[in-house]
Amino acid sequence: MSAESPEPTPVAEGKGEGRRARHHERLLAMVARSPFRSPLFWWLFEHHDELAVEAAGSRVGLPWSRLCSGFAEAGLTAVDGTAVKPETARKTWQRVRKEKARLRAQEAEAEAERALRRAQDPRRNMPSRMSGRYEAPLAEVQPRRAVGPPPPQPVSNLPAIVREEGADLPVDPSMIVMFQGEPLDLNIFVRPGVQEPWEKPGLSAEARQHIKLTMLTLRFEHWKKDRILDLNNPVDRERKRLNALRNA
Amino acid sequence: MPFETLKRDRKPVLMIVVGRQRVGKTTFLNALAQYLRGHGASFEIWDADKMNATNNMSLFHREALQPTSVDPEDVKAWLEQRFTDLVERRFDAMLDVGGGDTPLARLVAEVPIVPTLEDEGVRVVVVHVVGPDLADLDYLDRFEQDDLFAPEATLIVMNGGLVLSGRGLDFAFQQINDHDTITRSLTKGARIVEMPRLACMGAVTDRGLTFEDAMNGKVGSDGRNLSLLDRPRVRKWWTKELPEMFRRIPAEWLPERGDPERTDRTAAAE
Numbered sequence: 001m002s003a004e005s006p007e008p009t010p011v012a013e014g015k016g017e018g019r020r021a022r023h024h025e026r027l028l029a030m031v032a033r034s035p036f037r038s039p040l041f042w043w044l045f046e047h048h049d050e051l052a053v054e055a056a057g058s059r060v061g062l063p064w065s066r067l068c069s070g071f072a073e074a075g076l077t078a079v080d081g082t083a084v085k086p087e088t089a090r091k092t093w094q095r096v097r098k099e100k101a102r103l104r105a106q107e108a109e110a111e112a113e114r115a116l117r118r119a120q121d122p123r124r125n126m127p128s129r130m131s132g133r134y135e136a137p138l139a140e141v142q143p144r145r146a147v148g149p150p151p152p153q154p155v156s157n158l159p160a161i162v163r164e165e166g167a168d169l170p171v172d173p174s175m176i177v178m179f180q181g182e183p184l185d186l187n188i189f190v191r192p193g194v195q196e197p198w199e200k201p202g203l204s205a206e207a208r209q210h211i212k213l214t215m216l217t218l219r220f221e222h223w224k225k226d227r228i229l230d231l232n233n234p235v236d237r238e239r240k241r242l243n244a245l246r247n248a
Numbered sequence: 249m250p251f252e253t254l255k256r257d258r259k260p261v262l263m264i265v266v267g268r269q270r271v272g273k274t275t276f277l278n279a280l281a282q283y284l285r286g287h288g289a290s291f292e293i294w295d296a297d298k299m300n301a302t303n304n305m306s307l308f309h310r311e312a313l314q315p316t317s318v319d320p321e322d323v324k325a326w327l328e329q330r331f332t333d334l335v336e337r338r339f340d341a342m343l344d345v346g347g348g349d350t351p352l353a354r355l356v357a358e359v360p361i362v363p364t365l366e367d368e369g370v371r372v373v374v375v376h377v378v379g380p381d382l383a384d385l386d387y388l389d390r391f392e393q394d395d396l397f398a399p400e401a402t403l404i405v406m407n408g409g410l411v412l413s414g415r416g417l418d419f420a421f422q423q424i425n426d427h428d429t430i431t432r433s434l435t436k437g438a439r440i441v442e443m444p445r446l447a448c449m450g451a452v453t454d455r456g457l458t459f460e461d462a463m464n465g466k467v468g469s470d471g472r473n474l475s476l477l478d479r480p481r482v483r484k485w486w487t488k489e490l491p492e493m494f495r496r497i498p499a500e501w502l503p504e505r506g507d508p509e510r511t512d513r514t515a516a517a518e
Contacts, residue, residue, distance in 0.1 A: 197425065197426055197430070197431045197434075198431075200428075200431055203431075203435060204435075207434070207435040210434060210435075210437070211431060211434045211435070214434055214439070214440050215425060218406075218421070218425065218440060218442065219418055221417075221442055222416070222417040222418035222421070222442075223418060225408075225417055225444075226416045226417055226418055
């Protein structure tokens with residue numbers, strides 16, 4: 001049976017037969033996707049994570065011969081509708097893994113670009129840029145507009161410049177660091193209503209950027225150590241609020 | 249230890265640690281020297297801190313060179329010899345001058361040391377170790393004035409070990425970070441790193457142990473090893489927190505690392 005025209009499964013007799021028929025129907029519905037891919041491809045795609053775990057735990061790989069018997073029973077075929085052979089199954093599995101890796105990379109790149117755009121937006125901390133429900137902060141002083149050099153022009157295929165925690169810091173002009181798997185904008189450590197060292201008069205733009213990055217990185221490092229004793233500190237509260245708004 | 253002449257395309261590094269007394273200069277330099285040695289770096293250690301008998305570089309690094317006299321003029325002459333040697337033979341070196349009115353400070357007042365050495369192709373790296381007291385910035389302020397002793401490669405090490413236990417780091421260092429002296433140094437290209445606190449630092453150094461030996465439970469000069477919980481404390485500090493700090497220092501400001509296995513073999517052969 002091919003993916004483009006899934007045939008109705010005959011109604012089976014008996015309890016066991018009925019369950020098997022429903023199982024077949026579910027399988028076939030799952031694999032009815034692109035006609036350019038075999039039903040086997042889509043079944044392996046759907047069960048990629050389970051199979052990957054299985055393969056990782058086995059030193060000899062997946063038992064393709066045994067699996068092929070199961071594929072035949074479930075009505076899964078190669079792209080030309082013929083029964084699946086172990087070698088075909090193995091090659092299809094490689095293609096599935098490649099496709100999964102491609103999709104993961106695509107998603108990571110998109111997320112990095114989104115994080116970069118958020119970081120470069122000079123009005124990123126303004127209420128109008130926040131999706132979902134926005135409530136006025138409890139502080140009497142409103143958050144200031146983010147300062148810094150004008151953002152660079154968008155570049156296609158821009159590599160992710162999200163900095164890993166612990167990497168060399170001072171050379172990267174980005175104000176984004178990763179903390180507990182989430183991007184964290186160092187501007188969260190800017191003190192509202194206080195003249196910051198980089199705002200002192202007479203500094204060049206380059207010096208301002210260097211001082212700001214140095215100071216905010218230090219505050220980030222201090223906060224990581226200090227927060228152990230107070231997980232409900234203002235920065236954590238603000239971080240959670242912003243993450244919730246971003247994920248809403 | 250036999251020295252290998254540096255490659256011609258790389259500037260030899262002279263790292264000089266300065267600061268008030270008891271801010272952790274020797275602690276920083278000792279940790280850095282142990283770390284870099286462990287990663288295969290070859291460099292000389294110059295220990296001009298003759299006033300500190302209980303915690304100096306020579307105790308932890310037997311190969312460290314020391315002046316034979318404590319007379320300030322003799323030490324000045326000894327330092328001049330060392331600088332000349334470095335320019336001629338081109339190797340990396342670390343200098344611990346101690347605190348207070350040092351012979352180096354006198355030399356700096358007499359001669360423009362930094363430009364002279366930099367003209368000879370030496371990268372002078374001045375490390376200011378400071379704690380959370382404003383007075384800890386005095387050296388930095390003094391040396392920065394008129395560019396007396398202020399190379400582009402200036403590293404400010406904020407010693408988290410000097411913050412009283414239970415006090416927030418950010419709060420403790422706030423007045424230092426906001427100070428004009430720091431802003432001025434950063435404007436000239438200085439870098440700041442924070443040395444993480446090791447609660448049992450005294451227990452390690454008083455026993456004359458290396459950090460590696462301390463975390464592995466080796467017995468110190470008093471015949472005892474570190475306590476059950478101090479060993480993992482040292483391990484976390486030595487293997488995680490300290491390397492994070494060192495990674496933030498520009499690589500060209502540090503003695504060049506090599507192949508640790510090669511160094512181990514060299515040490516074993518000696």
